[in-house]
Amino acid sequence: MSKTLKPGEARAPGHTYQEAIAKDASQPPEAFLDYSYEFLGDQDIPYSHYTSHEFAQSEMEQLWPRVWQMACREEHIPEPGDYQVYDIGHLSAIVTRTESMQIKAYVNACMHRGTALKPPGDNGYCQAFRCPFHGWVYSLDGELLELPEDWDFPHVGAGSHSLREILVDTWAGFVFVNFDREAESLTEFLGVLPDHFRDFDIANRRIETHVCKRLPVNWKAAEEAFMEAYHVKETHAGGRDFSEPVTTYDVYPKNVNRFIHTVGSVNPRMPTAPSEQELMRALWGRRGPADGDCPTVPEGSTARDVYAEVIKKSLGEQYDMDFSQYSTAQTLDSIEYFVFPNFFIFPGLSLPMVYRFRPDPKDPDYSYFDLYFLRPSEPGSSQPPPEPMMLDVKDSYTLAEGLGFLGAVYDQDTDNMAAQTRGFKTCAKGGQTLGNYQEVRIRHLHQRIKEYMEN
Amino acid sequence: MTVSDLEMSALSPDSRQVVMHEGVCVLVCNTGGTHYAIENRCTHQDTPLHEGRIRNGLISCPLHGVRFDLKTGEPRGDLTRIPVRTFAVEQTGDRLRVQIDQMRSS
Numbered sequence: 059m060s061k062t063l064k065p066g067e068a069r070a071p072g073h074t075y076q077e078a079i080a081k082d083a084s085q086p087p088e089a090f091l092d093y094s095y096e097f098l099g100d101q102d103i104p105y106s107h108y109t110s111h112e113f114a115q116s117e118m119e120q121l122w123p124r125v126w127q128m129a130c131r132e133e134h135i136p137e138p139g140d141y142q143v144y145d146i147g148h149l150s151a152i153v154t155r156t157e158s159m160q161i162k163a164y165v166n167a168c169m170h171r172g173t174a175l176k177p178p179g180d181n182g183y184c185q186a187f188r189c190p191f192h193g194w195v196y197s198l199d200g201e202l203l204e205l206p207e208d209w210d211f212p213h214v215g216a217g218s219h220s221l222r223e224i225l226v227d228t229w230a231g232f233v234f235v236n237f238d239r240e241a242e243s244l245t246e247f248l249g250v251l252p253d254h255f256r257d258f259d260i261a262n263r264r265i266e267t268h269v270c271k272r273l274p275v276n277w278k279a280a281e282e283a284f285m286e287a288y289h290v291k292e293t294h295a296g297g298r299d300f301s302e303p304v305t306t307y308d309v310y311p312k313n314v315n316r317f318i319h320t321v322g323s324v325n326p327r328m329p330t331a332p333s334e335q336e337l338m339r340a341l342w343g344r345r346g347p348a349d350g351d352c353p354t355v356p357e358g359s360t361a362r363d364v365y366a367e368v369i370k371k372s373l374g375e376q377y378d379m380d381f382s383q384y385s386t387a388q389t390l391d392s393i394e395y396f397v398f399p400n401f402f403i404f405p406g407l408s409l410p411m412v413y414r415f416r417p418d419p420k421d422p423d424y425s426y427f428d429l430y431f432l433r434p435s436e437p438g439s440s441q442p443p444p445e446p447m448m449l450d451v452k453d454s455y456t457l458a459e460g461l462g463f464l465g466a467v468y469d470q471d472t473d474n475m476a477a478q479t480r481g482f483k484t485c486a487k488g489g490q491t492l493g494n495y496q497e498v499r500i501r502h503l504h505q506r507i508k509e510y511m512e513n
Numbered sequence: 514m515t516v517s518d519l520e521m522s523a524l525s526p527d528s529r530q531v532v533m534h535e536g537v538c539v540l541v542c543n544t545g546g547t548h549y550a551i552e553n554r555c556t557h558q559d560t561p562l563h564e565g566r567i568r569n570g571l572i573s574c575p576l577h578g579v580r581f582d583l584k585t586g587e588p589r590g591d592l593t594r595i596p597v598r599t600f601a602v603e604q605t606g607d608r609l610r611v612q613i614d615q616m617r618s619s
Binding site for chain 2: 137139140141176177178179180182183184185188190442444445
């Protein structure tokens with residue numbers, strides 16, 4: 059093991075992500091060049107935070123009712139009466155579109171005897187919210203409209219018994235809800251995110267693929283599996299030399315962090331730098347013979363720039379859109395932003411994922427992972443989102459259509475999860491040890507949870 | 514098993530029609546260019562389905578929102594576990610033949 063740096067000094071050896079993309083022919087978005095690493099401590103994270111029912115219960119009481127969470131996309135509810143149910147632990151919300159095209163969200167429970175008005179995860183359409191038990195009817199605006207046998211309820215009226223509204227707001231086509239009616243605004247909660255996403259038209263993307271999988275691990279450990287690129291070399295490349303990507307890790311107040319790693323650039327740890335043509339061949343190796351011969355990198359150009367043009371052209375043809383304004387970094391790189399507590403978004407062109415993680419309310423050893431691919435579309439596209447494909451713990455991601463080669467990659471990530479859950483319970487050390495730089499986002503997640511638990 | 518044919522004109526895209534045929538209320542829909550026929554009765558609480566919104570080949574009951582797969586009749590969600598009846602549709606030019614299976618009548 060080599061000599062480590064003092065806390066706060068740690069950075070990967072060689073050039074940084076920001077230095078690597080400065081060599082691209084196209085100017086990356088300003089935010090990509092920003093450094094925002096901060097040393098957040100080096101104490102172990104107790105395993106009990108993942109395995110204990112009491113800790114999960116505290117999260118359910120202190121955290122989940124008070125944070126903004128992505129409930130759906132606007133295209134899930136394009137017309138009045140469309141609704142989407144969002145469930146988090148024992149809490150459930152109905153998000154709907156009213157007759158005046160406003161988006162509203164309500165607690166999913168009848169004001170009579172508490173019956174859930176809609177089943178878990180449901181989406182669909184109804185003219186009004188009608189309780190299936192006794193037929194109390196609420197307008198799309200939540201107002202109590204009909205009360206069967208109202209002679210028996212002199213103590214009930216629209217003022218006291220309309221549906222309980224919760225906070226709802228949108229960003230970039232995503233609908234967020236917050237069960238805490240006193241919570242800060244969504245804009246405040248999202249911090250730098252809207253500014254960092256100025257150069258991406260996320261609002262006009264549409265869900266192409268949606269897979270929901272049950273994972274054999276606590277929701278936080280599931281998220282952590284996607285928060286660092288440190289695992290890439292072993293989990294996805296069998297430990298192959300020089301397979302670690304050049305990655306930046308950044309933390310922003312209060313709820314945002316990110317990594318961005320290059321695709322197709324030189325690994326600075328290689329004793330001899332490969333030629334641009336060798337890099338091009340490595341990139342092209344991912345493509346089949348149907349895509350033609352590997353392009354030649356002209357003198358003075360780079361494999362990244364040549365490959366980005368190929369991707370922009372092929373995706374442009376596939377989606378009948380013009381992507382020429384996308385920089386090389388926006389087109390190729392793995393750009394992953396996280397919004398506490400459970401939302402990840404990749405705004406890049408070739409890796410267009412969105413993740414959402416939720417705990418299993420009955421068992422802290424399990425969680426649910428919604429994986430979406432968002433593809434660019436023409437403004438105003440009315441294509442409805444696909445039905446989610448449900449995968450159980452043992453089901454391979456390769457069963458899901460639309461994930462391509464990434465299906466097997468997600469399987470590799472999942473294989474570690476059950477092993478981690480078992481290890482949490484037998485490891486005598488008592489907690490997870492984290493790298494100061496590469497795993498800082500994990501520490502940020504736990505720091506935010508602690509703040510919610512203590513306040 | 515008795516199969517009785519319902520003969521009718523093909524529908525324009527994204528339209529629907531309710532037809533009574535020998536005591537069965539049938540909802541015929543053209544969605545995305547494909548015709549489907551189901552019994553016009555939600556198996557959850559016995560409500561007509563024809564005012565329901567159709568998306569991704571699923572029709573939502575306008576009363577409580579239960580969704581049924583137009584092709585298989587299978588319900589989504591947990592408000593009902595009973596499929597809605599579906600009927601085979603054959604299209605020849607601008608004519609439809611809907612095969613109403615009377616033995617499966619509820």
